[in-house]
Amino acid sequence: MSEPLDDALVACHGCGRLHRLEALTRGQAARCGRCGTVLERAKIGGLDRTLAFTLTGLVLFVLANTYPLLTFELEGRSQQAHLITGVIGLYDQGMWELAALVFVASILAPFLQLMGLLYLLVPLKFGRRPWKLGPTYRLVGKIGFWAMLEVYLLGIIVALVKLADFGTVVPDVALYAFFGLILVIAAASFSLDPRAIWQRVELES
Amino acid sequence: MTAPSLWVSCGSCRLLTAIGPETPGGRAYCPRCGEALSQRKPNSLSRTWALLIAAAVLYVPANLFPVMTIISFGASQPATILTGVKELAAAGMWPIAVLVFVASITIPMLKLVSLSFLLISVQLRSQWRPRDRTRLYHMIEGIGRWSMIDVFMISILVALIQLAQIATVEPGVGAVCFATVVILTMLATSAFDPRLIWDCLESDDD
Numbered sequence: 477m478s479e480p481l482d483d484a485l486v487a488c489h490g491c492g493r494l495h496r497l498e499a500l501t502r503g504q505a506a507r508c509g510r511c512g513t514v515l516e517r518a519k520i521g522g523l524d525r526t527l528a529f530t531l532t533g534l535v536l537f538v539l540a541n542t543y544p545l546l547t548f549e550l551e552g553r554s555q556q557a558h559l560i561t562g563v564i565g566l567y568d569q570g571m572w573e574l575a576a577l578v579f580v581a582s583i584l585a586p587f588l589q590l591m592g593l594l595y596l597l598v599p600l601k602f603g604r605r606p607w608k609l610g611p612t613y614r615l616v617g618k619i620g621f622w623a624m625l626e627v628y629l630l631g632i633i634v635a636l637v638k639l640a641d642f643g644t645v646v647p648d649v650a651l652y653a654f655f656g657l658i659l660v661i662a663a664a665s666f667s668l669d670p671r672a673i674w675q676r677v678e679l680e681s
Numbered sequence: 682m683t684a685p686s687l688w689v690s691c692g693s694c695r696l697l698t699a700i701g702p703e704t705p706g707g708r709a710y711c712p713r714c715g716e717a718l719s720q721r722k723p724n725s726l727s728r729t730w731a732l733l734i735a736a737a738v739l740y741v742p743a744n745l746f747p748v749m750t751i752i753s754f755g756a757s758q759p760a761t762i763l764t765g766v767k768e769l770a771a772a773g774m775w776p777i778a779v780l781v782f783v784a785s786i787t788i789p790m791l792k793l794v795s796l797s798f799l800l801i802s803v804q805l806r807s808q809w810r811p812r813d814r815t816r817l818y819h820m821i822e823g824i825g826r827w828s829m830i831d832v833f834m835i836s837i838l839v840a841l842i843q844l845a846q847i848a849t850v851e852p853g854v855g856a857v858c859f860a861t862v863v864i865l866t867m868l869a870t871s872a873f874d875p876r877l878i879w880d881c882l883e884s885d886d887d
Binding site for chain 2 (some may be wrong): 483485486487488489490491492493494510512513517544548549553555556557561562563564565566568569571573574575577578581582609610611613614617618621624627628630631632633634635636638639641642643645655670671674
């Protein structure tokens with residue numbers, strides 16, 4: 477067996493200084509004493525809790541993508557817009573670059589985030605090491621850069637304010653599901669404890 | 682020191698590994714998760730500068746060209762980022778106007794200026810308030826994505842107005858430039874390595 481890895485040691489990403497982390501209690505964060513960068517935040521629950529958030533997230537994701545997002549009422553006519561309608565609208569106008577960006581930020585990246593977590597957490601729950609654990613774990617961490625659900629929600633709100641003069645816009649099921657999805661994905665990534673994953677894997681080998 | 686190996690925590694799984702300086706063509710990988718490791722982000726300064734300059738160049742058309750044109754009853758009304766904010770303010774929607782102004786104008790400007798400042802301070806080997814400079818870096822890292830509000834707003838407007846058939850909203854070149862500026866500044870921020878701020882102080886501090 478190789479020399480045991482000491483997972484309490486960490487080199488700060490802000491300035492490079494080495495630290496030994498102490499156990500954190502709920503709500504605490506460890507910061508670098510030199511540059512102030514957050515080294516680690518206390519994790520709530522364990523992998524089971526992250527798995528629960530992930531499953532909830534997938535249900536909300538399906539709701540957010542199948543139900544109408546907004547109902548637009550104007551002179552007795554009513555039209556429903558879905559989450560994907562914005563992407564299709566941009567694509568129809570010949571702006572495929574923007575359509576792709578909106579698609580990735582509001583649909584694809586969050587979906588990959590949730591599926592990646594599910595792929596990691598389900599086998600770990602049953603004591604198996606997921607195939608390609610390293611690459612999947614790295615993908616889940618990096619895809620968050622492109623997922624911008626919370627920004628998209630504000631974009632929707634600004635659009636609603638601008639449209640208030642034209643007619644009545646009523647929020648529909650998918651908008652509430654979308655809001656829930658933002659909270660649940662944030663909860664899933666806040667509860668995900670990398671140490672718990674790697675400890676479990678190292679115990680087996 | 683003759684063998685300048687450095688301890689680095691993996692950016693993905695946080696495992697601590699000692700790695701030597703970069704050898705051309707050879708890269709170090711995290712033994713646990715396979716992430717590429719380096720003592721400092723490779724070519725951090727030149728990559729950050731390149732992305733930042735590209736963003737600064739595109740920042741001009743992003744603000745001059747219309748981000749969308751509203752066509753109703755044959756009359757077309759182009760809107761740039763700034764006129765969009767003005768319209769909201771004129772309609773008395775102050776909180777939203779301030780939000781859009783901060784997200785679309787203040788934040789991109791702040792990012793361009795702050796990142797240039799960080800790059801220049803590192804190149805001059807400045808010793809000035811490294812802790813605050815690191816904090817500034819983490820701040821622009823966190824707020825950058827919020828500039829996308831306008832782009833997403835346009836996508837919703839295009840969709841809803843098209844559905845209701847009251848008018849047509851055509852997204853403009855400005856929107857593509859603006860979205861590219863935001864993405865380029867996000868990439869520039871992640872290409873910058875805050876540890877460089879501390880490298881010239883290492884000797885007297887550690």
